[in-house]
Every structure is written in structure tokens, then in C-alpha cells.
Amino acid sequence: MNIKQPDWEAIERAYRAGALSIRTIAERNGISDTAIRKKAKAAGWERDLSEQVRKEVRNKLVRGEVREDQCANPERDAEIIEEAAEEGATVVRSHRRDIRKATNLANLLMDDLLNTIQRREEIEDEIERETAGDESGFRRSSMLAAVALPSNAKTLFQLSSAMKNLQVLERTAFGLDEKEKSADADELSSLIDELSKDA
Template sequence: MTTKQPDWEAIERAYRAGALSIRTIAERNGISDTAIRKRAKASGWARDLSEQVRKEVRNKLVRGEVRDEQCANPEHDAEIIEEAAEEGARVVRSHRRDIRKATNLANLLMDDLLTTISKREEIEDSIEAETADDSNGMRRATMLSAVALPSNAKTLFQLSSAMKNLQVLERTAFGLDDKEQPNDSDDLSKLMDELSKDA
């Protein structure tokens, strides 16, 4: 049986782009991260394109166009940047969609809570009527506690926290609070790994 040889050209591109951790590159290519590190050291690969990848991800999200960067090997590096930027842009777009869905859901839940609070007396009367023939008051107590003020206050707090978190995520996903990005390519690799797991 012939063992399939790793695609070292693709591995080099992913390694130099710096968008994925070495461990993730290894898993995707069915080899060990140690083998990649040895090959990178022997071939003189450098993970030096991560900042350019970050710029291109932002560029793709805003304009959908790729700007060529001045590099040691412009054509080869431009291809690596393009490939990594496309993957990063895809992940961010996916997260934007997920954040929108979660925000819509939180808004619907907030509307339901408002309806429950505004019609609490009617709901309590319906519960009393529904449980009038019960042999004990357990079901009635459980149903009434679900629409009681402490329960509504707890739900409001949880929804407010969720909406606050979603607003932070949305502002980040749309680059509205653009802070200076770290220069360390390992930080970007960790971020991209996390995004890839969620996507």
C-alpha cells in the first residue's frame, strides 16, 4: 500500500500565511506538527504574512477587492495572502450571520417578556382557572412562579446580558470598535482556530 505524500506546497502556503495554527495545518494534512516545524526550519519558511492577511481580510470585508502588497516574492505571497484572506473573510461573514440570528432571537424573547409582563393579571387568572380542579397546588404554584415578578426580573437580566454580549460581538464583527491588532502571528492563529471551530 502506497502512503499518500503530504502536499508540502499547500502546507507551506498555510504555514507562511499564519492564519492557522501549525497544529491545525498538521491535522488538515494528516501529518504531525513536528514534521511541519522540521520542514519549515529546513526550508527557511517564515510565518511573516499574518499582518498582510489581516489587512486583506479587512479589505475584502469592506470593498471585496484585494490590494497587492510589496513582498519579497510578490506573486507567490499575493496568492498566499489572497487564499488566507478569503478564508478569514468567509469565517467573519458566517459569524456576522450567526450574530444577526442570535440578536433577532433575543429581540423576540424580549418582546415575549414584555407581553407576559403587560398581561400578567390575565395570565394569572387563566392559570387559576386551569388549575382550579387540581388535587394539590403544585402545578398552580409552578405556573404562577413562571410569570411572577422575580422570574421576569431574572429573565430580563439574562436577556440584557445576552444582548450586551451580542452588541459587542456585532461591533467587533463589523469592525466598528477597530482597535490596533496584535502583531504576533500566533495570536492571529489562535483567533482563526477558534473562529474555524465555531464556523
């Protein structure tokens, strides 16, 4: 029985790109992370391209070009950077779409709340008419509570919190508040692993 040999070239590219954790690379290739660490040590691989990958992700998002002059082996490194950056850019674009959808939904809910508040008296009168024949006042009180000021205030607070979170996410996804800072490969790997879990 033949045992499938690991694709060490693909593993090297993923390892050096620094976009995925070593554990994730191992899982995708059906080997242990210890085996990858041993091979990397023996072959002298370094996770030295994570900063270039992050820059290329940003460049892809604004249609820029990678600076190959920072690479030790421009052709090989550029290929690794391109592959990892494409994956990162795809994740960010997907998150941008999701954030836009959630923002649109929150805006619709805010409009609905405004409409309810503006028509509260009319809605309360309709509830009184609808429940006039009820023997129990439970249905009436439940319906009135749903449009009452405390309920509306709670809904407004929840929507405001959601909007605040969505605005932070949107500004982050579009790089509006991003400050240039260096991060080591493990930080970048952890970030992209988290994004991959959410995607």
C-alpha cells in the same frame, strides 16, 4: 506500497500565511508538526504574511484591495494572502449571520416578556380559572410563579446579559470597535483556530 508524499507547496502556503496553527496544518496534511517545522527551517520559510492576511480579511469584508507593495514576492505572496483571507472572511461572514439570528431571537424573547408583564393580571386570572378544580395547589403555584415578578426580573436580567454579549460580538464582527494593532502570527493562528472550532 507507495506512501503518499506531502504536498509541500500547499503546506508552505498555509505555513507562510500564518492563518492556521502549525498543528492544524500538520493534521490536514497527515504529517507531524515537527516535520513541518524542520522543512520550514531548512527551506527558510517564515510566517511573515499574517498581518497582510488579516488586512486582506478586513479588505474582503469591505470590498477593498490588498496592498501588494508590502509583499516581498508580490505574485506568490498575493496568492497566499488571497487564499487565507478568503477562508477568514468566510468564517467572519458566517459568524455575522449567526449573531444576527441570535439577536433577532433575543428581541423576540424580550417582546414576549413585555407582553407577559403587560398582561400579568389577565394571565393570573386565567391560571386561577384553569386550576380552580385542582385538589393540589402545586400546578397553580407553579404556573403563577412562572409569570410572577421575580421570574420576570430573572428573565429580563438573562436577556439583558445575552443582548450585551451579542452587541459586543456584533461590534467585533463588523469591526466597529477594532483598533489597529500588530499581532504576531501565533496570536492570529490561535484566533482563527478558535473560530474554526466554533464554526
